[in-house]
Amino acid sequence: MVEPHRHSGVFIARGKEDALVTKNLVPGDTVYGEKKIEVENDGSKIEYRAWNPFRSKLAAAILGGIESIHMKPGAKVLYLGAASGTTVSHVSDIVGPEGLVYAVEFSHRSGRDLINVAKKRTNIIPIIEDARHPHKYRMLVGMVDTIFADVAQPDQVRIVALNAHNFLKNTGHFVISIKASCIDSTAKPEAVFASEVKKMQGEKMKPQEQMTLEPYERDHAVVVGIYRPPPKNKNK
């Protein structure tokens, strides 16, 4: 039994233990040895892939009850810090054939794996480049609906802001995963999160939601917000 999740494009497989799953864009193919679940529906088979919250911060945020991930079928997503493309593959499942994922990763080693994932999933555009220099890949990226960032760098808010100024549409959203120890390992995580949120406000980025990723990750938080929010009291 597979039921749609509150977030469109995400599903829950009911069983002895419930699992978060996405609909496999390339049936028959797995990306990192994750479990496949097949469901028969009126004679046609649909294949889903299990999404492990201990391996993916986005999955952890969904199970933690995040209000919105701002990724849905047909959406365009700029993914910073794509690594080997494991979470990226689930985002590619969510946005589906009509959507696009621009996946930026700096490390060549993970980049090779990312390119391999993108070879099979044609809605992923692999970009092996430093996310600090969006002008280097400005020819490859169109306007996007959402930026997801998991770069674990001390200046990650600046990195997201630079990319948002170039590629994120007005009233588009950002989803940032923050690892406190990567920003400042001496300060309290709560203080780090608060100071990161403060940095965003100076960049036309308006945080809307913040949650920690307990119990899946320690001292991690996800911040969701809107870029260039529409002016207030317009409809009043």
Place this chain on the structure above:
Amino acid sequence: MATQLYVLYEHASGYALFSVKEVEDIGALLPTVERAITDFSLFVTTVKLVSFSPFKSSTNALDNMNSVSEGILHDDLKVFLDNNVPKSDKANVILGIGDPRISATIQDEFGLKCSNSDAVIEILRGLRVHFPNMVKGLTMQGEAKAQLGLGHSYSRAKVKFNVNRADNMII
């Protein structure tokens, strides 16, 4: 005479030059453009396509992409600018470019004034939204295809990726 602002937009499928409606003061342009981004009909009255030159092949595109990303003036871009930016009144022409590094080279080469002002950045944002609708024969799907092809070839070249071998981790 008022200055004429042109904007160069580098796209995965080719180079495009746009002219921006004459304005007294470039600083005054920013609010207009900010409003126009969300409204296509308003945007096309402010920014007009002058010329679009598609890349000849995927290798040609990759070659140009490598130059653009390093901030180097590629020969194709030189020819494109030479043919399309009016030479008659150079003093009154300003060329808007997304990358300050490339503008220094262009300034030396052509004696053109270049700008990376906020207004230029906003226009480039608008072009990113509306570009497929402004160039004939280019669709959203076509745009994605060009980006996909170029993204793969660019990234592969970066990691010296070999398609025929699954594993070449040991260098």
